Amino acid sequence: MTSTQQDLLRQGRQAVVLVVDTSSESRQVWQTALERRGYSAIVTRTVQEAWPWVERCVARVVLVDNHRSIPPDLRQLDPNEAVSTEPAEQDLLWLGKVSPDGRLLWQTLEKPYHYAAVLRRIEVLCDDASPDGRHD
């Protein structure tokens, strides 16, 4: 997490969006786009790196780039996160809203998606959640 992210978290005002993507380019795009819209973006490469943030329930929305057709349930994923070498049958972006009890309610977008469309969805999901981003 960058120092900016830490600052934003400390402020506790911005909605936190957690992005899990193996592509550094994609992480870069999400971070820039989200921060420019006033969100706090936590970007991680793997689910393992993302797990502590989910555990602390700091994120309102989670984005996971996943080419598997199974939901990337962060609590149930194989900790080794074995990368499938099978050709992907579906390339999906999983967009999860974190419910107050910490569960993730997923929706998907098929690749190649439009960033503007995903950002609109993020906006709606964040508006639905509590203002401080915490669910205790």
Add this chain to the structure above:
Amino acid sequence: MASLFVIRGRDQGKRFELDRDCITIGRDSSNSVQLHDSEVSRRHAEIHCQEGHYWIVDLGSSNGTFVNGQRVERQLLKSGDRLQIGRTLIVYTAPEQPASAIATTAVDIVSQADHAALSQSRIVSTLGEQSALRHGDPNWLVQAHGSLEIMYRVALAVSHTLDIDELLQRILDLIFEWVRADRGCIMLLDPQTEQLRPAARKDRTGTGQDALAISRTILDYVLEHHEGVLTSNAGLDERWDPAASIVSQGVHEAICVPMQGRYGVVGVIYIDTYTPPGRALLEPGATRFNQDHLKLMVAIAHQAALAIEDTFYYSALLQAERLAAVGQTIATLSHHIKNILQGIRGGSFLIEEGLKANDPEIIRKGWAIVEKNQERISNLVMDMLTYSKPRKPELVLAQINDVVADVVELMQLRAKEAGVALEFEPYQEMPLLRFDPEAMHRAVLNVVTNAIDACEKVEGGRVVVLTQLDPQQHVCRILVKDNGEGIPLEDQEKIFSVFESRKGARGTGLGLPVSRKILREHGGDVTVESQPGRGSTFALVFPAFTEEQPQVSDQSSHGSAQPPDIEAWDEPGTRRWPHPPDTDTAGCSDSDAPSMTSDSA
């Protein structure tokens, strides 16, 4: 009995007989046909038998039921139909059914009443495949020996080809060598139409002009009873009457036998002969075909049928594999292209954001992403083209160090972004060698790209590229060493298979297969030695031909330059190298080469 034969999927090789009026197919163990395939629904489809015909009915499965590539809800099955259920491919084989007539210019199936000669023919003998030789005949041993020889030759013939036309023609040739038949043909049951179609024909005269008339009655009898028949319009006993029709028509004899395979009749073999009236009168009662001919024809037809079935299932399997390969290729490429498109959209989005905010830094970030993805799609296309067709390398005299240096320079930015140190240690005395610079550039680029990616997660990642010349083995080596993740032993050969990537969504699975293909086209190879957690060394080895030496003559001669034992090569700077070949003279002779220290940079 009708059956299902699984030719692809986890249950490949299983055969299910359709021995009930309703057979259920699905993933659940309660089904009559259980398929171990996650793409198959628990209760996927049913096969019903109605008045001897089999229908497949989809039970509202998630992924559908396909017959010969077409999705179906309910479909009448024909022998040879390919059923696709999930990822499992099944061939449906129908029970034997009587064939109806077809007409070709070569063979006519006619009713006996329509044909003067046939009209007086009758079945004089029948024989199923269970019948045995008669030991009472004093010549039985000689006949048995002859039969054994012909069977041996038939067995050889059927085992030497998978080409059905060639196989059938060879069988007819053998039959004609052994029996005095005038005409013969082999007819196969068309799995689509379930009708007999002529597949091979032979005439002793070699003309083959006249249509060969075959009695539909005889064919029906053979197909219905699974028995071979010997027919003649002449009497077989001494009461043969020369005054009858034979005086005017001669003697017509025929043998027709079913080609009984494992799962049913696949066709018939028919031979006939004609003795003109004059000769028939001179040799009353003499016939050319007898019971032994019939027996052996039954056996030959059985052998041929087995071979045809094998060929048929082999073709089906081959076709299924091709379809699967095409499907896999499309799925894999679509995945890569989608990811590249996503990258381009991401870059474009940032550019748009930057333009709106008038922020050159964001524009620069976006443009860098777009550029990188343009490069990725360009590489993907080039790799696909390189891999998709055999090509002969365009050999020219060139400096391999220049090619490798260009790759290293090109990859410096990527290495820097990944936090990986990329170094080049060229062999300074490298002569000009014959190789295809453009192809070699691609081969080296793919390997270096992989090495950088392998080091991305490693603290202090380092990739060193070296060129070496081995005058003793007459080979040039390009070694790409990294201290990255390493590759488990069980994956070290797999990584050279197409679409096998260890890089997840980033890898196309084409890079290393393409590199190996290029090196093999040069008469060399790419090999790897690796230790998980310690790194890998890829060796691109190709024959070090200088100007006067022979060129690579055959692109398929992969492996002609033996790849070296990489362990035998010391670290750069410590290795004592043989003197490089004198490029002004004949090249790579090592007979008088003094040793020298490697001049690694």
